[in-house]
Amino acid sequence: MVEETEKSASTAIKEEAENLTSMMKNHLNLGEVEPEAEEVEIVGGDPNHDAKAMAAAAAAPPPRHPLEHSWTFWFDNPSAKNKQAAWGSSIRPIFTFSSVEDFWSVYNNVHHPSKLAVGADFHCFKNKIEPKWEDPVCANGGKWTVNFSRGKSDTAWLYTLLAMIGEQFDYGDEICGAVVNVRARQEKISIWTKNAANEVAQVSIGKQWKEFLDYNESIGFIFHDDAKKLDRGAKNRYSV
Numbered sequence: 001m002v003e004e005t006e007k008s009a010s011t012a013i014k015e016e017a018e019n020l021t022s023m024m025k026n027h028l029n030l031g032e033v034e035p036e037a038e039e040v041e042i043v044g045g046d047p048n049h050d051a052k053a054m055a056a057a058a059a060a061p062p063p064r065h066p067l068e069h070s071w072t073f074w075f076d077n078p079s080a081k082n083k084q085a086a087w088g089s090s091i092r093p094i095f096t097f098s099s100v101e102d103f104w105s106v107y108n109n110v111h112h113p114s115k116l117a118v119g120a121d122f123h124c125f126k127n128k129i130e131p132k133w134e135d136p137v138c139a140n141g142g143k144w145t146v147n148f149s150r151g152k153s154d155t156a157w158l159y160t161l162l163a164m165i166g167e168q169f170d171y172g173d174e175i176c177g178a179v180v181n182v183r184a185r186q187e188k189i190s191i192w193t194k195n196a197a198n199e200v201a202q203v204s205i206g207k208q209w210k211e212f213l214d215y216n217e218s219i220g221f222i223f224h225d226d227a228k229k230l231d232r233g234a235k236n237r238y239s240v
Helices: 009-025 047-059 100-107 154-165 199-213 224-233
Strands: 066-076 091-099 121-126 142-149 175-182 186-193 220-223
Touching: 066 100, 066 154, 091 100, 100 154, 121 154, 142 199, 142 224, 154 175, 154 186, 154 199, 186 199, 199 220, 220 224
Parallel strands: none
Antiparallel strands: 066 091, 066 121, 121 175, 142 186, 142 220, 175 186
16 A cells, blocks of 8 residues: 655645644643643641642743744834935844744734735844845845735745744755735745855755745745845846
């Protein structure tokens, strides 16, 4: 009998998102439930001491589920932008998280892309990396970009975040972060990487990202150097 094939990476990511979201909505612990300890009668024990110990255990915070990296959300408010200001001068860090619980506490309490104002840019980058071309880690990098109709990128944004913070990419160390750009006619999600010249790593990231999103159209990778020099005239160096 032919064994049943394993689930695709994209299905696994989606199921993880749905399961974690459901658990968060029901205020359940994200970790495994530990079995209840058997009740044992303690002869001659101090009842006050036992009561205090039980109260302390009940008040203890639930276990945290740390991520491999800390990540920071950044927001570029369109109302703070003006034509004279230097690019990126209005970007502000919002919150840094380093656990599964902290991620969901932020994600569930901020606007998703479809609810952001036109012109807004919302970033999630590894901590200590600024979402700017000038950042030393980003300087020699580039980005993959996926386009969506206005109001249609919410799910893809969530799956992108889960794939990044969950270390689902084979070349995850190459990833700096992701950004969603909200514009009048469309929303764009981009993944920024460190070393644009590393074609093997970039192509791998692009292919895996499309699998995670179940995205069937071609996507392109642009070097930051090309974007700085040519602006909208920059051409894709890689495509998948």
